[in-house]
């Protein structure tokens with residue numbers, strides 16, 4: 001395993017040297033445009049992870065830099081709703097870069113949408129709000145480079161974020177890049193075919209196209225993205241900003257409700273025209289006006305009126321969804337704690353029973369020995385068998401009981 005090559009610029013990285021043989025490689029779970037994704041176990045911690053194998057041999061220097069950028073971005077972005085980047089390593093001979101990341105066992109939003117489509121059911125509204133709130137929490141970290149303050153009450157006024165250093169624009173928000181994980185940290189789906197979507201944690205991932213900008217004023221002008229979710233300003237080659245992620249997010253949430261994207265067309269030109277016009281149908285009547293309104297506010301062709309991540313997080317329904325997620329988490333922690341207490345109680349009860357049984361046994365033996373000793377004494381024999389202590393009788397390291405057996409165990 002070589003660690004240096006002229007083709008890759010490692011200067012942006014701060015990483016502890018990973019050891020290739022610390023990972024046990026398991027099955028492949030998918031393939032992307034750059035290579036395969038496999039499950040691996042980090043042997044020292046027994047942690048299940050994914051390893052993204054990226055062949056860089058055929059890449060030009062721009063693509064390699066993009067790859068490095070993804071790693072650099074991911075290693076900085078630590079937030080509960082962002083797929084965690086653990087480490088990286090590479091094999092220079094095979095020209096493969098290995099990225100070790102959090103494993104999300106519950107699939108992604110494209111699978112969830114497919115599930116509801118197949119079942120001919122709408123995604124429950126509560127689930128939609130929960131997903132929207134969680135993606136906004138992830139985007140807050142990306143767009144402002146800060147941790148989102150926790151919510152004490154739904155009426156809390158949020159302090160506006162700072163100037164935004166090291167902000168990140170995802171640039172490729174789509175259902176297939178939004179992963180789902182479980183609350184209990186048990187990342188094995190246990191062979192379960194069905195996922196309880198009311199209980200999943202949303203994780204924003206696949207930052208392959210993300211662009212890290214030094215400040216919020218500096219914009220990227222190049223775009224590579226998925227047409228269905230592409231914002232009109234990007235289609236018109238205008239500077240790319242965090243608001244373009246908001247447009248894409250609006251399209252993703254629309255699709256979760258309607259089970260199809262807001263703009264559909266037979267060809268690219270038709271799609272482009274529809275996106276630029278910004279006209280689309282209401283989400284099904286099954287959903288509230290509040291949800292419809294927030295989706296419409298995000299899929300707004302006017303950048304001046306399209307809300308930012310911060311503004312969306314102020315929405316009372318988003319705050320309610322956040323609070324509800326917090327309470328569910330709290331309830332889950334309490335239930336786990338209760339289970340732990342029940343187990344401890346059972347253990348203590350068993351120890352108490354074992355202890356009493358042992359004491360009872362010792363007491364009986366002690367009494368028999370004592371009676372025998374007294375009888376021997378009355379018969380005029382030498383009182384050699386009368387124990388001074390249980391230890392004396394059994395040869396055990398037990399001191400004479402310090403309490404009165406009769407009153408204690410009546």
Ligand SMILES: Nc1ncnc2c1ncn2[C@@H]1O[C@H](COP(=O)(O)OP(=O)(O)OP(=O)(O)O)[C@@H](O)[C@H]1O
Pocket residue numbers: 029030031032033034035036037050052083101102103104105107108176177179205206
């Ligand atoms: N962290 C992860 N946890 C679980 N599954 C993952 C994870 N990352 C990727 N996958 C799965 O691996 C497969 C390949 O993912 P990858 O992101 O490499 O490519 P893609 O998004 O399908 O395509 P593209 O490379 O064009 O973006 C997908 O099925 C994806 O769901």
